[in-house]
Amino acid sequence: MSALAPYAGQLAEGLAALGLEVAEATRARLLAYGELLLKWNRVYNLTAIRRPQEVVTHHLLDSLAVAPWLDKVQRLADIGSGGGLPGIPLAILRPELAVSSVETVNKKASFQQQAKIELGLGNFQPINARVENLQPELPFDGVISRAFSSLGDFVQLAGHLVAEGGALYAMKGLRPDEELGALPAGWTLQAMHALAVPGLDAERHLLVLVRM
Template sequence: MTSPTAPDLSALRPELEAGLRALDLDVALATPLLDYVALLVRWNATYNLTAIRDPREMIAKHLLDSLAMHPYVEGIGRLADLGTGAGLPGIPLAIAKPVLQVSLVESNGKKVRFMREAIRKLGLTNAEAVESRIEAFDAPGRFDAITARALATLPLILESGGHLLRPGGVLLAMKGVVPSEEIAALPPGWRVRELHPMRVPGLDAERHLIVVAAA
């Protein structure tokens, strides 16, 4: 793919490092995370991968928002990121948590091509991009957790992706305000096990992580 020269994002490093410190993450992660943003900016110039086009906005709204859930993937072996788009939150989590195996599930071919290039360039041996509709992803019971950042309602996520969870597996759903109506509409056999307010450095917006498990 012919694309513009990689942008120089070094001016954004202090802001990203401050955010990483606030999330209790190693500031050394700033290097691969900025490499990912640089790739995203380059591809976004040709393909519409994300509506956010300003690299500075991507720091808080993409990277730090994705990484805010990192404490809740501790101890998880395999994570499926459903409707991941350009790889969010899956790629930042794979960068920050090398022992976490992440499957990035996306039906849009150009986004999958971008993710495969990002995985190759970043040397992420713990991530794979899967081109598939969520309900057609033939991996029943393979995952300890599924996640979705801005995909759909909780009932719809479970309807399309619940088959991917092993017994005892959980949905880690990233939401803004507490989605009371979605929680009330959970399918039979599912319940909210935990609800965590999340503070995202640089983002003045309400964010919550909803942990849904089998009842």
């Protein structure tokens, strides 16, 4: 039995609690990604999460909690994605969403490439590069990050990737009120959503930042 098989029900219940209708085949791919993450993590230290149950709550459900607010995004860049979070779960959930995952650490980008191959993710593209040096052919209508140190850094390093009318999506824990007060000129908070992640007893927020 795979390490995550006992938690398939928890994943299904969590997705339903998030208001996401997810086919069984899609849930199986999400669990397969979690298995890959656990397997590679033994050697490559992709994430501090090592318990199978926490892969479901802290990674899969936490990543997909933002999905309802990305329903109009067609081209998404995931910045500093590490083991592919939230980009890979979002790419699995929405096959029509084009996800580019930008990761500076080679071993983490290599894992993402392997996950792309093994999971057959034609809509997912890992990019081993520094975000500030990235010059895509087309800008993105959504740029997301789960791990940037501050909102100011996120705006300054990734703001150039956002298309006209697009937005930066910052996944945060506690409300970052102090960081909001230090946003670079030309950017403003459009919305802040409190996220309730099933099985995760911690505050989560999604901040949507747009050009003024």
